[in-house]
Amino acid sequence: xxxxxxxxxxxxxxxxxxxxxxxxxxxxxxxxxxxxxxxxxxxxxxxxxxxxxxxxxxxxxxxxxxxxxxxxxxxxxxxxxxxxxxxxxxxxxxxxxxxxxxxxxxxxxxxxxxxxxxxxxxxxxxxxxxxxxxxxxxxxxxxxxxxxxxxxxxxxxxxxxxxxxxxxxxxxxx
Amino acid sequence: xxxxxxxxxxxxxxxxxxxxxxxxxxxxxxxxxxxxxxxxxxxxxxxxxxxxxxxxxxxxxxxxxxxxxxxxxxxxxxxxxxxxxxxxxxxxxxxxxxxxxxxxxxxxxxxxxxxxxxxxxx
Numbered sequence: 001x002x003x004x005x006x007x008x009x010x011x012x013x014x015x016x017x018x019x020x021x022x023x024x025x026x027x028x029x030x031x032x033x034x035x036x037x038x039x040x041x042x043x044x045x046x047x048x049x050x051x052x053x054x055x056x057x058x059x060x061x062x063x064x065x066x067x068x069x070x071x072x073x074x075x076x077x078x079x080x081x082x083x084x085x086x087x088x089x090x091x092x093x094x095x096x097x098x099x100x101x102x103x104x105x106x107x108x109x110x111x112x113x114x115x116x117x118x119x120x121x122x123x124x125x126x127x128x129x130x131x132x133x134x135x136x137x138x139x140x141x142x143x144x145x146x147x148x149x150x151x152x153x154x155x156x157x158x159x160x161x162x163x164x165x166x167x168x169x170x171x172x173x174x
Numbered sequence: 175x176x177x178x179x180x181x182x183x184x185x186x187x188x189x190x191x192x193x194x195x196x197x198x199x200x201x202x203x204x205x206x207x208x209x210x211x212x213x214x215x216x217x218x219x220x221x222x223x224x225x226x227x228x229x230x231x232x233x234x235x236x237x238x239x240x241x242x243x244x245x246x247x248x249x250x251x252x253x254x255x256x257x258x259x260x261x262x263x264x265x266x267x268x269x270x271x272x273x274x275x276x277x278x279x280x281x282x283x284x285x286x287x288x289x290x291x292x293x294x295x296x
Contacts, residue, residue, distance in 0.1 A: 013200065020196045028191040042191050049199045053206055111185035130182040162178055 002062055009056050016056075019065070020049050026066075026132070027073045033127045034077040036116035044080065048073050070132065071142045074124050081120050110168070114161055122157035125150055 004022075007015035027048050031041035051072055052059075059065045115126055121143065128139045136154075140147040221227050 013203070016203070017196055017200050020199050024195055024199075025188045025190050028195070029186075029188040032189060033186050038191075042195060045191060045195070046199050046202060050202055050206065053203055107181060108185040111181055115182070115186065126182065127186055130179070131186040131188060133183075158178065161182075165178070 005056075005059060005062060005065060009059075016053060019052075023066070023069055024049075027069055029131055030070065030073045030127060031077055033112060033115060033131060034123060035080070036113060040080075044076055045073070048076060067142070070128070071144075074128070074142055078120050078124065111161070111165075114164055118157050118160070121145070122153045125153045126157050126161075129154060 004015040004018050008019055024045065028041055028045040031044040031048075032038060035041050035044070048069065052065075052069065055068075059068060115123060117123075118126060124143060125139055128134045128142060134142070136147050136150050139154075140150045143150065221230065
């Protein structure tokens with residue numbers, strides 16, 4: 001990947017394409033879980049990679065590339081929502097509809113919908129934590145916020161998710 | 175890991191975009207100018223290669239050592255110059271004192287002779 005990065009900086013289109021293929025899942029998933037819209041998420045992921053192409057020379061290493069992509073994708077998602085809708089209050093979140101069983105194949109989709117309806121910062125923190133499996137300090141770096149704010153956002157978001165799921169399923173995941 | 179954590183990890187696992195995503199990104203790049211390589215990038219890129227990184231580090235160290243030696247040599251030359259200047263000043267000072275003493279002696283010897291010449295003319 002280090003070679004691909006160096007080659008891409010020198011203008012090698014094939015090397016840049018391999019970078020896109022390597023990271024497209026991560027960037028697209030961040031946008032998709034945040035926006036819950038495949039078409040919109042693909043457009044946003046495409047914008048992120050175009051932005052990367054314009055800023056390739058500022059990327060210092062594969063690790064920096066990963067961090068940069070997460071950060072730019074996260075901020076683009078938040079910027080997109082800010083231009084669209086007012087801030088959601090966690091207590092006003094819609095509850096998933098219908099009864100559900102343990103290991104319900106629809107549970108994942110319900111959870112995704114519920115996550116996608118969280119307030120923007122809490123949503124992003126949950127996605128970075130569970131999709132990217134980042135530690136609190138890494139989430140704080142990507143989101144450019146204090147680590148304690150990240151922790152409180154996550155705790156509150158999980159409490160809300162747990163409450164909404166409990167009301168829907170009757171059985172609370174601990 | 176509690177059940178909710180587990181469910182969230184499953185629900186939020188990475189997904190791939192449509193198959194032609196990378197191709198569309200590359201098509202979008204056609205209208206983009208190629209990234210420019212500034213001189214800072216060129217230098218940074220040089221440091222990406224480990225062998226070159228070590229060579230550059232060794233060269234920088236050598237340059238630093240040569241610089242320090244040259245500076246010390248310059249400082250020594252300046253100190254020697256200052257010492258030579260002080261010696262010249264001391265020599266001039268001594269010569270000046272001796273000349274003053276000699277001049278006073280000459281004036282003292284000349285003084286009575288001038289008085290006798292004046293009486294004789296009267």
